[in-house]
Amino acid sequence: MPRTREQLPPEFFTAPEGNDLHGSNARLRATGCPVHAINYPVGGEGYVVADYATVLKAFSDPRLSKRVDNAPAWFRDLVKDSSPVLVRNMLTADPPEHTRLRKLVSRAFVPRRMELLRPRIQEITDELIDALPEQGEVNLMEFAFSLPMRVICEFLGVPVADRPQLHTWGNRLSGAPYPDAESNEKLKDASENIERYLLDLLADRRAHLGDDLVSILVRAADEEDRFTNDELVSTLVLLIIAGHKTTANLIGSGTHALLTHPDQLELLRDRPELADLAVEEFLRFESPVYRGTLRVAAEDMELGGCPIPKESFVHLLMGSANRDPDAFEDPDGLDITRTANRHLAFGQGPHFCVGAPLSRVEGRIAFTTLLRRLPGLRLAVPAAGVEWLFDNSTSRGLVKLPVTYDARLAADARPSADTSRDR
Known part of the structure; x- marks a missing residue:
């Protein structure tokens, strides 16, 4: 569809004005219209939905x-050619x-x-945390990515040596499809490699069933005879991508939120029992998935008073909805x-994130353990110097999170009153 003056440019997603995503979202909500045209994916007709009620x-909405x-045919062909492994799962x-x-x-x-x-x-x-230096500066995003990646790979029964490669393939697949041919060629290569790897993993697991998640899926598939190998592979890819990137962003962005709000940092240190509520607030405040995954109008429809033609892409801005003043105080x-924090970070309805329980457990443990074991935890750079990642995927997180701390306490230690505060 030709660009019109009213359309948002694709950079609204990949490089929002001044890297200020929340400011851009607030300006959209302030227009009084919850739905706005956008040239994204480039070459398609798209719309963003910015307010809580409409999202x-x-x-x-079954439409x-x-x-x-x-x-549209051009998008369908692009996805099926470059990343067929992604289109056979529940997402x-x-x-x-x-x-x-x-x-x-789900079981x-x-x-x-x-x-x-x-x-x-x-x-x-x-x-x-034991592997961190006893004190000094580290990039906490390395910890944030390592924790959920190790957890999901142990859950799947993936060998330790294979995990870095899965991380690389998963990151490439999470941005599918890309706006340029070169990136889509790399995407296709990642898709083919991870499919071969997982088919071999399934074959090995069928011969040596255990208690891991792959074995659980294989048993379910074979007992019910309702799932193909292609569906199993696609489901595993989804679990690998969703099982580490979004939780890594929750840990990184949540830690950044704490370190830039000293009163909340002190409160959580003093009252670790607030960890459950804190995780929900971090999910709302800096949504790890800032916009929903693929949604297309299956028919001509209307949304928020705006006509949406058939085959249009509809992007639900969860990050914007979670900052809507009509839904949340301050x-x-x-x-x-x-309390009563009805954020939409995990989606809603039939596509509510199946991995939400695991992500919540990982977040609770990560935040309480970091604060307990790293007294004096603080940003190592000015707050304005922390760079946010805007790429082709639907997730949002930090490029790096440079932090420093005064000591690394033992796992069974309890911080004393004079070492547990910011300095």
Whole structure:
């Protein structure tokens, strides 16, 4: 569709004005119209939805399809050619297909099972902190990425030596598709490599079933005879991508929020029992997934009073909805005691994030352990010097998080009153 003066440029997602995503979102909400045209993906007709009420309603609107087959032909062909491994899981399906595919993994991610993983997640967290220097400056995003990657790979039963390669492939796939041919060639290579790897993993696991998640999925698939190998591979790719990148952003962005709000930092140090509420507030305040994944109008429709033609892309701005003053009191303020926090960071409706229970457990453990074991934790650069990552994916996080601290306490130590405060 030709660009019009009223359209938002693609840079609204990849490089918002002044790198101020929240300011850009606030200006959209202030126009009084919740839906705005955008030239994204470039060459398609797209719309962003900025307010809480419309985003919430859209999450459960059956006219908004997740199926790539409902997208324009040029986009459908691009995705299926460059990253076919991504289009066979529940994230790119509508009911009843979505219901069938979600059933495959939902039993493995119930909160009760995630709580049983808590001791091992605590051990991994402590091991990663043990590897930090006794004091000084570190890039905390390395810790933030390592923790959920190790957890999901242990959950899947992936060998330690293979995890860095999975991380690289997962990062490439998370931005699919790309606006240029060179990047899509690299995407295709990553898609083919991870598919081969996971097919070999499935074959090995069928011969040696255990208690890991891959074995759970294989048993479910074979017992019910309702899932193909392609669907299993695509589901595993989804779990690898969603299982580490979004949680890494939660840990990194949440820590940054604390370190730039000293009163909240002190409150959580004094009252670690607030960790559950704090995690929900971090998810609202800096949503790790700032806009929803693929949604396409399956028919001509209207949303928020705006006509949406069939095959249009609809981008639900969860990060904007979570700062909407009509839904949250003092939305730009950080309050780790906030209750009735109905944020949309994990989505809503049938596509609510199946991995939310695991991400929440990892976040609670990460924040409380960091504050307990690293007294004097603080930013090592001015707050304005921290760079946010804006790329082709739907996630948002920090490029680096330089921090420093006064000491690295033992895993079983308890900080004394004079070493647990900022300096």
